[in-house]
Amino acid sequence: MSFKMFTGCLVAAVLAAGSAMAQSANPIVIKFSHVVAPDTPKGKAAEMFKRLAESRTKNAVKIEVYPNSQLYKDKEEMEALSLGAVQMLAPSLAKFGPLGVKEFEVFDLPFIFPNKETLRSVTEGPIGIGMLKKLEPKGIIGLAYWDNGFKIMSANKPLRKLEDFRGVKMRIQQSKVLDAEMRALGALPQVMAFSEVYQALQTGVVDGTENPPSNMYTQKMHEVQKFATLSNHGYLGYAVIVNKKFWDGLPADIRATLEGAMNEATKYANSIAQEENDNALAAMKASGKTEFVTLTADEQAAWRAALLPVQKEMEARVGKEAIEAVNKEAAKYAKK
Numbered sequence: 612m613s614f615k616m617f618t619g620c621l622v623a624a625v626l627a628a629g630s631a632m633a634q635s636a637n638p639i640v641i642k643f644s645h646v647v648a649p650d651t652p653k654g655k656a657a658e659m660f661k662r663l664a665e666s667r668t669k670n671a672v673k674i675e676v677y678p679n680s681q682l683y684k685d686k687e688e689m690e691a692l693s694l695g696a697v698q699m700l701a702p703s704l705a706k707f708g709p710l711g712v713k714e715f716e717v718f719d720l721p722f723i724f725p726n727k728e729t730l731r732s733v734t735e736g737p738i739g740i741g742m743l744k745k746l747e748p749k750g751i752i753g754l755a756y757w758d759n760g761f762k763i764m765s766a767n768k769p770l771r772k773l774e775d776f777r778g779v780k781m782r783i784q785q786s787k788v789l790d791a792e793m794r795a796l797g798a799l800p801q802v803m804a805f806s807e808v809y810q811a812l813q814t815g816v817v818d819g820t821e822n823p824p825s826n827m828y829t830q831k832m833h834e835v836q837k838f839a840t841l842s843n844h845g846y847l848g849y850a851v852i853v854n855k856k857f858w859d860g861l862p863a864d865i866r867a868t869l870e871g872a873m874n875e876a877t878k879y880a881n882s883i884a885q886e887e888n889d890n891a892l893a894a895m896k897a898s899g900k901t902e903f904v905t906l907t908a909d910e911q912a913a914w915r916a917a918l919l920p921v922q923k924e925m926e927a928r929v930g931k932e933a934i935e936a937v938n939k940e941a942a943k944y945a946k947k
């Protein structure tokens with residue numbers, strides 16, 4: 612444990628033991644760490660949660676939001692949460708495998724969500740609620756799912772046909788499903804913290820990556836990626852999570868108020884995500900720094916043919932039942 616984490620734990624423990632409705636003189640502090648820019652769906656939702664939580668508790672609670680990996684970067688942040696050095700995170704659903712909750716990687720499966728309706732029915736229904744429950748034995752409570760969007764594929768060469776991926780080093784999040792995805796395309800996957808991606812693309816440590824447009828734009832990746840393919844081949848979203856010991860230790864009235872604030876912030880997050888991504892894509896197109904590639908029907912079919920078998924390949928890891936349950940939801944919302 613680093614000194615920074617130790618002091619964080621100490622302060623958190625002392626404050627959490629504070630009196631129930633301590634007014635602003637001695638507020639309960641919730642450190643909310645995340646790895647994206649403030650002007651992203653997750654960044655804006657975190658600020659919305661801060662405003663709602665502080666106003667509704669009359670400043671008995673203070674939310675300290677630390678964006679852009681300022682406090683902790685990928686991997687570090689999960690450890691910090693477990694140690695109580697931070698109290699709240701909203702990691703990508705692709706980052707729960709190392710915690711031992713591999714089922715979350717079902718969200719990473721290429722083309723498993725044909726549309727947002729399917730996604731919502733999963734996250735707001737028994738499948739998503741059941742997944743959050745699996746976090747509790749790890750000392751974590753899952754409060755909500757926040758949306759981002761479908762991913763595009765970027766590189767310094769056009770990625771159209773499968774042979775275009777051969778030997779291309781592609782940065783991925785720490786997810787075995789995403790590793791399988793890139794290998795199925797013929798690329799070389801490389802796990803890397805989100806905070807390191809821009810420099811890795813700039814220096815050629817990796818050749819390309821995947822993310823929704825809002826992340827690509829706000830990390831200025833369009834400045835170091837000559838091409839991006841509008842593939843929408845996979846989804847990226849978040850689970851908002853808290854340290855269970857801290858959350859259960861809150862005064863009941865405070866916890867209930869914070870749950871209400873989180874519900875409102877979640878509605879807000881999910882209502883802005885698509886527009887944030889549309890605006891980011893428009894801004895990147897206007898910059899002229901990246902050429903955007905649209906796949907032909909045949910090229911799309913070739914990507915699907917290569918990527919759909921990843922579902923079978925990953926059954927043992929994410930669970931056949933979870934995959935079947937999501938596909939069943941997808942069938943309900945398939946465009947008639």
Ligand code: LMR
Nearest residue numbers: 646647703784805822826
């Ligand atoms: C990534 O690492 O690419 C994303 O998880 C970043 C984020 O949190 O959106």
